[in-house]
Amino acid sequence: MQQPILEVNNLKKYFDIRGGVFGKKVGEVKAVDDVSFSVNPGEILGIVGESGCGKSTTGKSILRLIEPSDGEVKFEGQDITKLNAESMRKLRRDMQIIFQDPYASLNPRHTVEKIISEPLLIHGMSKQERKSRVKELLEVVGLSSYHASRYPHQFSGGQRQRIGIARALANNPKLIICDEPVSALDVSVQSQILNLMEGLRDQFNLTYIFIAHDLSVVKHISDRVGVMYLGRLVELTDKDSLYDDPKHPYTKALLSAVPLPDPDIEKERIILEGDVPSPSNPPTGCAFHTRCPMAMEICKNIRPNFEQVEVNHFVACHLYNGAEQ
Amino acid sequence: MTEAILKITDLQTHFFTDNGEIPAVDGVSITVNKGEVVGIVGESGCGKSVTSLSIMQLVPSPPGKIVGGAIQYKGEDLLTASKKRIKDIRGNEISMIFQEPMTSLDPLFTIGNQIREAIRIHQKISKKEASRKSIEMLKLVGIPRAEEVMNDYPHQLSGGMRQRVMIAIAMACEPEILIADEPTTALDVTIQAQILDLMKKLNKEKNTAILMITHDLGVVADICDRVIVMYAGQVVEEGTTREILKDPSHPYTKGLIRSIPKLHEKDQKLYSIPGTVPKPKLGVVGCRFKDRCEFAHDRCFSDSPELFSLGNSRHSRCFLIDDPERKVAQDAAANIGSQ
Numbered sequence: 092m093q094q095p096i097l098e099v100n101n102l103k104k105y106f107d108i109r110g111g112v113f114g115k116k117v118g119e120v121k122a123v124d125d126v127s128f129s130v131n132p133g134e135i136l137g138i139v140g141e142s143g144c145g146k147s148t149t150g151k152s153i154l155r156l157i158e159p160s161d162g163e164v165k166f167e168g169q170d171i172t173k174l175n176a177e178s179m180r181k182l183r184r185d186m187q188i189i190f191q192d193p194y195a196s197l198n199p200r201h202t203v204e205k206i207i208s209e210p211l212l213i214h215g216m217s218k219q220e221r222k223s224r225v226k227e228l229l230e231v232v233g234l235s236s237y238h239a240s241r242y243p244h245q246f247s248g249g250q251r252q253r254i255g256i257a258r259a260l261a262n263n264p265k266l267i268i269c270d271e272p273v274s275a276l277d278v279s280v281q282s283q284i285l286n287l288m289e290g291l292r293d294q295f296n297l298t299y300i301f302i303a304h305d306l307s308v309v310k311h312i313s314d315r316v317g318v319m320y321l322g323r324l325v326e327l328t329d330k331d332s333l334y335d336d337p338k339h340p341y342t343k344a345l346l347s348a349v350p351l352p353d354p355d356i357e358k359e360r361i362i363l364e365g366d367v368p369s370p371s372n373p374p375t376g377c378a379f380h381t382r383c384p385m386a387m388e389i390c391k392n393i394r395p396n397f398e399q400v401e402v403n404h405f406v407a408c409h410l411y412n413g414a415e416q
Numbered sequence: 417m418t419e420a421i422l423k424i425t426d427l428q429t430h431f432f433t434d435n436g437e438i439p440a441v442d443g444v445s446i447t448v449n450k451g452e453v454v455g456i457v458g459e460s461g462c463g464k465s466v467t468s469l470s471i472m473q474l475v476p477s478p479p480g481k482i483v484g485g486a487i488q489y490k491g492e493d494l495l496t497a498s499k500k501r502i503k504d505i506r507g508n509e510i511s512m513i514f515q516e517p518m519t520s521l522d523p524l525f526t527i528g529n530q531i532r533e534a535i536r537i538h539q540k541i542s543k544k545e546a547s548r549k550s551i552e553m554l555k556l557v558g559i560p561r562a563e564e565v566m567n568d569y570p571h572q573l574s575g576g577m578r579q580r581v582m583i584a585i586a587m588a589c590e591p592e593i594l595i596a597d598e599p600t601t602a603l604d605v606t607i608q609a610q611i612l613d614l615m616k617k618l619n620k621e622k623n624t625a626i627l628m629i630t631h632d633l634g635v636v637a638d639i640c641d642r643v644i645v646m647y648a649g650q651v652v653e654e655g656t657t658r659e660i661l662k663d664p665s666h667p668y669t670k671g672l673i674r675s676i677p678k679l680h681e682k683d684q685k686l687y688s689i690p691g692t693v694p695k696p697k698l699g700v701v702g703c704r705f706k707d708r709c710e711f712a713h714d715r716c717f718s719d720s721p722e723l724f725s726l727g728n729s730r731h732s733r734c735f736l737i738d739d740p741e742r743k744v745a746q747d748a749a750a751n752i753g754s755q
């Protein structure tokens with residue numbers, strides 16, 4: 092069996108809620124609550140879920156851009172949650188992140204050249220070497236070398252995302268966490284970036300964790316997909332199983348809610364009642380029970396385990412759990 | 417006989433900025449019939465919002481100005497109507513909902529206060545009666561605990577609930593037409609499904625016409641009878657939802673449809689239209705799509721295509737329509753491309 096490049100075990104991130112004049116802790120938001128999964132080299136793992144379900148927090152905790160509250164993150168077999176700052180900095184060459192809003196993540200006062208070459212500084216490359224590397228990277232992402240002297244505001248959204256990708260590629264990373272990289276883009280530009288990212292994966296043998304809320308985009312690009320709800324993974328399997336044979340009632344509702352651009356497809360839509368509950372006060376038992384059309388008595392009190400119910404198909408739901416025994 | 421409720425003819429809305437005059441809406445004509453759901457689709461910046469804001473003269477002015485065209489509501493010219501008349505129509509006969517409901521609700525007043533006032537501006541009923549009607553509307557749009565929510569302030573509600581409140585306010589006066597500018601774009605899909613269902617119900621039960629502005633072709637397929645495709649300030653294609661989605665004519669519409677990943681189809685290589693959406697500017701020579709179009713030919717660089725008729729209410733702003741031979745070549749190329 093292939094050794095995963097990344098293994099996430101029981102990852103948790105709780106944010107304190109502070110209140111009152113003294114800023115005392117008055118509660119906590121369980122943004123990520125016991126999430127486990129692994130990613131194989133060369134794979135694209137998609138993570139979907141509604142706003143606030145903990146996708147970005149999961150991504151940032153893996154890179155320790157925010158410190159996880161608990162759990163293990165193993166990169167190539169090594170638990171990185173205990174590494175000191177210096178070792179972590181070295182490791183970051185191998186693990187990169189791309190954000191949704193490329194504008195917010197690019198320093199507006201720096202030229203593209205400076206932005207892309209910044210991660211190269213740790214190598215002790217000569218100025219000339221850095222220059223030619225920047226030129227190479229710009230071409231890889233479909234820009235031109237004359238763009239190097241320009242500033243971020245002189246680019247369109249899609250071009251800025253290309254700059255963000257070029258920067259992420261600078262140190263030949265192995266894993267890139269892509270947090271909604273195409274969500275802010277127009278459809279016609281979105282497909283350009285998706286194609287670019289697929290091409291780069293093949294060209295440089297990259298591994299992606301691809302976070303998005305658009306299920307069609309995630310299906311298109313991913314090999315496997317995990318569905319999150321209120322800080323937890325509720326289903327994880329390869330993309331065809333997930334889309335052809337969803338098991339968790341939330342996954343079913345989510346898929347049925349996506350309007351398809353084809354007037355001939357009449358689909359049964361599962362309309363969920365109400366909104367996603369607050370993660371600072373999640374429901375007891377199965378967190379989905381307040382909206383689940385299939386909820387049973389047991390769901391109110393006992394949290395279902397995240398278990399394998401078919402080969403490579405993991406689900407956290409009492410309808411399936413225990414079915415294997 | 418179909419009755420036109422809203423008729424926009426050759427609308428020109430321009431912005432006068434330090435960087436010159438921007439023809440954000442450049443000769444747009446749209447008709448919405450009674451009880452019909454019409455979609456306007458297009459990528460960001462193509463002029464969808466400015467078109468919808470022009471209808472009720474809500475374009476920020478300066479820098480914006482309607483410099484040409486006509487907008488008729490049931491035959492009455494809105495562009496020459498008095499301010500008082502427009503105010504009367506707004507919310508009463510034509511209602512609008514926007515993408516970000518937080519900005520359209522007043523943070524200082526309770527939800528109840530705002531719905532009640534909206535109803536009382538247009539209907540002479542007692543405060544008590546208006547309260548009763550408000551609660552009824554909140555229940556209709558699926559707000560749980562409607563009585564309590566009446567006393568809540570906007571920030572106490574989630575985005576989906578705020579949008580439902582906006583729809584409740586918009587619907588409270590039973591308008592003839594609802595103009596919805598990306599009403600679900602900021603919402604999660606499960607909440608979007610609730611809102612779209614609600615809008616369909618209102619359309620069916622009250623025969624309210626809807627002008628639905630969106631960039632999501634899935635939303636179009638779900639709710640619209642007819643679609644207008646905009647590009648760079650102009651209408652480039654128009655037809656029934658089925659015609660546009662199943663048998664698009666304009667190269668831009670075709671490219672757009674092939675660019676979206678589809679949930680219901682197995683792995684496909686995504687097509688991508690090269691380049692980006694151009695900023696609107698004056699004095700463009702030739703077709704606005706020419707720099708991105710794989711079928712661009714000499715004529716596309718020298719002349720501006722008109723909106724050619726394809727029979728019935730179908731139109732396409734492309735010289736290929738006018739040139740059967742090239743059209744055949746285009747169809748063949750598209751077939752190869754999609755295989």
Ligand SMILES: Nc1ncnc2c1ncn2[C@@H]1O[C@H](COP(=O)(O)OP(=O)(O)OP(=O)(O)O)[C@@H](O)[C@H]1O
Binds near residue numbers: 106144147148
């Ligand atoms: N720094 C923080 N302090 C407190 N709470 C936070 C912080 N960052 C995130 N949260 C909370 O954690 C939860 C998960 O947030 P996260 O940003 O991971 O969601 P997401 O799935 O990425 O959502 P979106 O689709 O909107 O990007 C949310 O309830 C959010 O409000």
Ligand SMILES: Nc1ncnc2c1ncn2[C@@H]1O[C@H](COP(=O)(O)OP(=O)(O)O)[C@@H](O)[C@H]1O
Binds near residue numbers: 462463464466695
């Ligand atoms: N207040 C404004 N001042 C200057 N230009 C504007 C203003 N509002 C919109 N525009 C321009 O008008 C064009 C159309 O905008 P809009 O209708 O908002 O597009 P969309 O189709 O995304 O709704 C864009 O190029 C935009 O930059």
Ligand code: SF4
Binds near residue numbers: 340380384385387409
């Ligand atoms: S455990 Fe119960 S409430 Fe949760 S998804 Fe399964 S059936 Fe629904």
Ligand code: SF4
Binds near residue numbers: 704705710711735
């Ligand atoms: S008129 Fe010419 S450039 Fe414009 S869409 Fe048609 S073929 Fe393409």
Ligand SMILES: [Mg+2]
Binds near residue numbers: 146148
């Ligand atoms: Mg996020």
Ligand SMILES: [Mg+2]
Binds near residue numbers: 466598
């Ligand atoms: Mg808009």
